[in-house]
Amino acid sequence: MFHRAVEEISTGSDSDYSRCWVSWFLSSKGNEYFCEVDEDFIVDRFNLTGLNSEVSNYNQALELITDNLDEDIQDDLRASLDVQARLLYGLIHARWIVTTRGLQKMLDKYKRVEFGRCPRVMCQQQPLLPVGLTDTPYQKSVKLYCGRCEDIYSPKSSRHAAIDGAYFGTTFPHLLFLIYPNLIPPKSGPPLDSASTMRNEPAEGGSRRRRNVRDEIQEAVAGDGADINTSSVALKVERYRPRIYGFQVNEVAKLQRWQEALRDRQVQRLEALEDR
Amino acid sequence: MPRPADPDPELQEDDNDDDEIMDDQEDGYTSSTTTSTVTWISWFCSLPGHEYFCEVTEDFIEDDFNLTGLNVMVPFWKEAMEMVMDIEPDEDAATKIPDVSIVESSAEMLYGLVHQRFILTRAGLQAMIDKYENNAFGVCPRVLCRSSTVVPCGRSDLPGLDTVKLYCPNCNDIYVPPSSRYQGVDGAFFGTTFAHLFFQSYRELAPAPFYKPPPPPSSTASSPSSNASAIEPASEAFVNPNPYGGQKRAEGAIYYPRIYGFKVSERAKSGPRMQWMRVRPESPEQLDRVDWRGHWIGEYSDDDDDDEDGGEMEMQDFDPDVTYEDDDDEEEEEEEEMQAEPPRASGSRRMVGAAGVVQSARTAPTAAGLRPPAPVKTQAINIPRIASSGQVRVVRQYIPAAA
Ligand SMILES: [Zn+2]
Ligand SMILES: [Zn+2]
Numbered sequence: 283m284f285h286r287a288v289e290e291i292s293t294g295s296d297s298d299y300s301r302c303w304v305s306w307f308l309s310s311k312g313n314e315y316f317c318e319v320d321e322d323f324i325v326d327r328f329n330l331t332g333l334n335s336e337v338s339n340y341n342q343a344l345e346l347i348t349d350n351l352d353e354d355i356q357d358d359l360r361a362s363l364d365v366q367a368r369l370l371y372g373l374i375h376a377r378w379i380v381t382t383r384g385l386q387k388m389l390d391k392y393k394r395v396e397f398g399r400c401p402r403v404m405c406q407q408q409p410l411l412p413v414g415l416t417d418t419p420y421q422k423s424v425k426l427y428c429g430r431c432e433d434i435y436s437p438k439s440s441r442h443a444a445i446d447g448a449y450f451g452t453t454f455p456h457l458l459f460l461i462y463p464n465l466i467p468p469k470s471g472p473p474l475d476s477a478s479t480m481r482n483e484p485a486e487g488g489s490r491r492r493r494n495v496r497d498e499i500q501e502a503v504a505g506d507g508a509d510i511n512t513s514s515v516a517l518k519v520e521r522y523r524p525r526i527y528g529f530q531v532n533e534v535a536k537l538q539r540w541q542e543a544l545r546d547r548q549v550q551r552l553e554a555l556e557d558r
Numbered sequence: 559m560p561r562p563a564d565p566d567p568e569l570q571e572d573d574n575d576d577d578e579i580m581d582d583q584e585d586g587y588t589s590s591t592t593t594s595t596v597t598w599i600s601w602f603c604s605l606p607g608h609e610y611f612c613e614v615t616e617d618f619i620e621d622d623f624n625l626t627g628l629n630v631m632v633p634f635w636k637e638a639m640e641m642v643m644d645i646e647p648d649e650d651a652a653t654k655i656p657d658v659s660i661v662e663s664s665a666e667m668l669y670g671l672v673h674q675r676f677i678l679t680r681a682g683l684q685a686m687i688d689k690y691e692n693n694a695f696g697v698c699p700r701v702l703c704r705s706s707t708v709v710p711c712g713r714s715d716l717p718g719l720d721t722v723k724l725y726c727p728n729c730n731d732i733y734v735p736p737s738s739r740y741q742g743v744d745g746a747f748f749g750t751t752f753a754h755l756f757f758q759s760y761r762e763l764a765p766a767p768f769y770k771p772p773p774p775p776s777s778t779a780s781s782p783s784s785n786a787s788a789i790e791p792a793s794e795a796f797v798n799p800n801p802y803g804g805q806k807r808a809e810g811a812i813y814y815p816r817i818y819g820f821k822v823s824e825r826a827k828s829g830p831r832m833q834w835m836r837v838r839p840e841s842p843e844q845l846d847r848v849d850w851r852g853h854w855i856g857e858y859s860d861d862d863d864d865d866e867d868g869g870e871m872e873m874q875d876f877d878p879d880v881t882y883e884d885d886d887d888e889e890e891e892e893e894e895e896m897q898a899e900p901p902r903a904s905g906s907r908r909m910v911g912a913a914g915v916v917q918s919a920r921t922a923p924t925a926a927g928l929r930p931p932a933p934v935k936t937q938a939i940n941i942p943r944i945a946s947s948g949q950v951r952v953v954r955q956y957i958p959a960a961a
Contacts, residue, residue, distance in 0.1 A: 401699040401733040401734045401736070402700075402731055402732075402733055402734075403713075403723055403731075403732045403733060403734060404731070404732075415701075417819075425701050427815075431832055431835070432813070432815070432830055432831065432832035432833070433700055433701075433702070433812075433813055433832070433836065434700070434701045434702070434813050435699045435700055435701060436699050436701055438699075438736045452816050452819070453816065453817045453818055455815075456815040456816065456817050456822050456828065457817055459828040460817065460822070460826065460828045463827045463828055466827070466828055469831070469832075510827050511827075512827050512828070512829075512831060515831055516831045516832060516834065519832065519835065521731075521835070522725075522730065522731050522732045524725070524730060524753070524754045525750055525751065525754065526751050526754045526755050526758065527751055528750075531754045531758070532802070532803075533767055533800060533802070533803040533804065534730050534754075534767070536767065536845050536848075537730070537767035537838065537845065538730065539848050539850070539852045540767075540839060540844070540845050540847075540848045541834050541835055541837060542834070542852050543848040543852050543853065543854055544834040544837060545834035545835070546852070547854075548824065548831075548834060551824075552824065552825075555825060
């Protein structure tokens with residue numbers, strides 16, 4: 283079954299023969315949210331630290347992912363190995379997408395709106411990013427984060443609702459906006475969909491290691507988005523106001539006023555911080 | 559008369575949709591062409607994309623009073639009415655109609671506008687709650703609304719301006735229907751009022767505006783009794799003291815972005831700016847602390863210092879920081895483990911909150927004074943000022959050095 287994608291290998295990857303299993307995995311229905319993990323990230327055992335205790339038949343699963351698995355292996359073992367290989371790839375993926383290079387790959391998918399758009403009407407079709415509610419596998423399915431309303435949504439399609447959220451992790455979208463504050467969506471008006479709005483992207487880092495990420499964050503934050511001020515953006519948020527024959531619904535209006543008073547306090551607080 | 563086929567079959571080819579509607583289409587189509595027992599209204603309501611419509615009763619349509627003003631909005635009024643009511647047109651009249659598809663779209667407009675009015679009547683609300691209870695409208699896509707049931711709504715009462723949307727009574731927000739087959743359905747056919755009249759009429763389905771998280775599971779000891787105590791809050795009857803308000807316990811958890819297990823601080827540029835939109839006060843009294851202009855009662859906006867401290871405290875108090883994790887054990891337990899937090903100072907804060915000791919203090923206007931003054935200088939590394947309860951946050955939040 284792993285040979286299904288053989289035709290695609292030559293085009294899909296730069297490392298000529300090897301990306302058989304990965305291309306098959308990525309092209310499977312329901313796996314659209316995953317990006318391709320660079321091979322040198324996978325073969326660097328440092329990046330896989332600790333995963334051997336999460337995945338049974340770890341070594342063979344890894345061999346399967348890197349297409350080094352012994353051909354003579356039993357079919358029934360192979361089937362179970364496939365499950366483990368998916369788990370392993372997912373866990374590697376969660377680590378990969380919080381590296382500079384992995385963020386870039388996911389950013390490309392985000393620009394192509396491959397994760398769908400926010401269902402909230404006032405978000406005006408804001409593109410979404412995948413996120414997990416936990417970093418432990420087999421707990422919660424993947425959700426979608428909207429950078430405009432800063433909330434999480436269930437994927438529309440049931441085949442995405444079956445993907446493990448731990449394969450994307452809790453950190454990814456928030457790290458993305460931390461590193462690229464220019465990409466933080468505006469709170470009103472149409473979303474900045476197009477690639478032309480992307481500025482000041484950090485240089486491509488090749489396959490950098492995970493341990494460098496924190497340093498990179500520091501650099502990126504220090505050098506990036508100095509002109510960005512988000513203290514009072516919440517004042518621009520458009521809200522839906524329930525009405526009955528044109529009149530606001532009493533209890534809902536009261537709640538909304540209370541919430542907006544809370545918002546105003548936060549804005550004051552943030553502006554005060556800025557002045558100091 | 560032959561029924562028009564599915565108005566736009568292409569609409570169904572949406573990859574993202576779960577395709578459960580093909581059967582409906584088949585049924586609607588065949589029954590309408592082969593048997594004449596199905597009324598136009600039943601047929602119309604069974605079309606793909608028309609799942610949100612209820613069947614308007616014929617006596618409602620026959621009462622001219624209910625149609626007041628609609629005839630100017632619908633071309634070929636008489637012919638459209640005959641089509642909707644399954645009346646065979648006059649022989650000579652039929653010849654005047656330029657194109658049957660024009661009458662069909664008129665009939666749709668007529669039915670839609672009548673529908674907008676019908677669902678505001680007692681019979682219409684009843685028809686819609688029947689659909690609601692059969693899950694015809696779906697659930698809120700927002701994860702933390704936990705599958706709250708939504709109802710259709712329009713953003714305008716005039717046709718031709720916007721398509722149908724879904725209103726969630728828990729987050730009081732509106733959403734694009736999950737399937738593209740609703741993209742051809744006019745929102746005016748449901749109108750701006752219905753969704754809210756619906757939840758006013760069925761208050762037991764409307765979430766209350768306040769939300770008190772259940773007490774935290776006894777985290778100190780994992781004794782077998784912890785299971786029993788976890789069941790208690792659910793069995794408590796829920797009461798909203800406002801008899802005209804929502805009588806259902808709200809889903810009040812909100813989302814906290816995290817980086818490597820730490821909450822992203824609001825001090826970061828990319829920090830949370832929208833949580834206020836989903837936060838609820840813990841008690842109905844707290845709602846009264848904001849006046850009709852949206853100002854905190856007993857506070858003056860000029861009065862900077864008090865205001866700020868109060869503000870910080872307010873956020874802290876209502877901050878489901880505390881509530882989300884605590885109320886949400888099934889969702890968050892595993893995440894808690896991942897965080898590798900220091901045994902936390904926040905524990906004491908939780909206890910206070912949970913014990914309700916602070917409750918009266920919170921509602922009092924002087925609440926800010928009851929807090930110990932902020933140990934400002936001892937704390938901050940690169941942040942000049944941290945308000946009293948902010949200490950806890952500093953431990954737990956992810957604050958980029960440059961923010
Ligand atoms: Zn959104
Ligand atoms: Zn909702």
